């Protein structure tokens with residue numbers, strides 16, 4: 080059975096402007112679907128629809144079931160969106176992580192009872208991933224607003240991977256603020272996590288404007304254009 084099945088998906092703004100329509104995608108285990116297209120063509124909106132963060136028409140099924148049948152908060156821990164620029168949250172990344180790790184839906188998604196989850200494991204795992212990308216532990220105690228774009232991006236990604244609940248990661252230009260070395264390091268870790276038997280991660284949908292990155296990470300290539308999408312048989316040249 081498909082991990083995620085997207086049928087006849089369309090999205091319209093509150094003002095009635097259609098962003099895209101008739102998008103189809105069947106996501107299977109091991110897929111890294113690279114999403115490309117011109118600025119403003121609807122890529123971010125598509126990922127937000129997949130995460131059930133945006134209203135849409137059409138059908139999104141996770142293992143054949145609707146997001147609502149899992150409960151949307153639980154669904155979002157399994158099909159997790161990592162934004163390009165995390166919205167300016169109050170407080171520090173450590174505050175955010177504390178909230179995320181105490182989130183009951185996450186505990187239920189991991190199959191733990193309320194009292195048996197050791198939140199420090201999650202903390203340490205996220206900190207360890209971020210540390211391997213050059214993020215000093217002290218940055219977790221700095222307000223989000225005082226972190227650089229690249230620091231913010233790496234911390235958000237470390238949380239997305241380190242919380243260890245996502246089966247599908249929806250990555251929105253995850254390395255756009257990083258230098259080349261950091262970008263390659265982060266790419267490698269994400270793909271290693273996907274290939275690790277210890278991680279629940281099974282597939283990734285990855286927006287990038289970089290043809291080189293698309294070539295490095297992609298196994299499938301979804302192009303957004305003229306209000307819809309089509310799959311390319313090979314990576315962009």
Ligand SMILES: Nc1ncnc2c1ncn2[C@@H]1O[C@H](COP(=O)(O)OP(=O)(O)OP(=O)(O)O)[C@@H](O)[C@H]1O
Nearest residue numbers: 092093094098116117118119120121122123124125
């Ligand atoms: N809530 C909203 N209300 C009205 N218009 C919106 C809303 N969200 C997105 N849009 C519009 O929908 C279009 C698609 O936006 P989206 O962010 O999905 O594009 P994108 O392909 O990810 O762009 P980029 O590559 O620049 O990040 C844009 O024209 C954007 O202004």
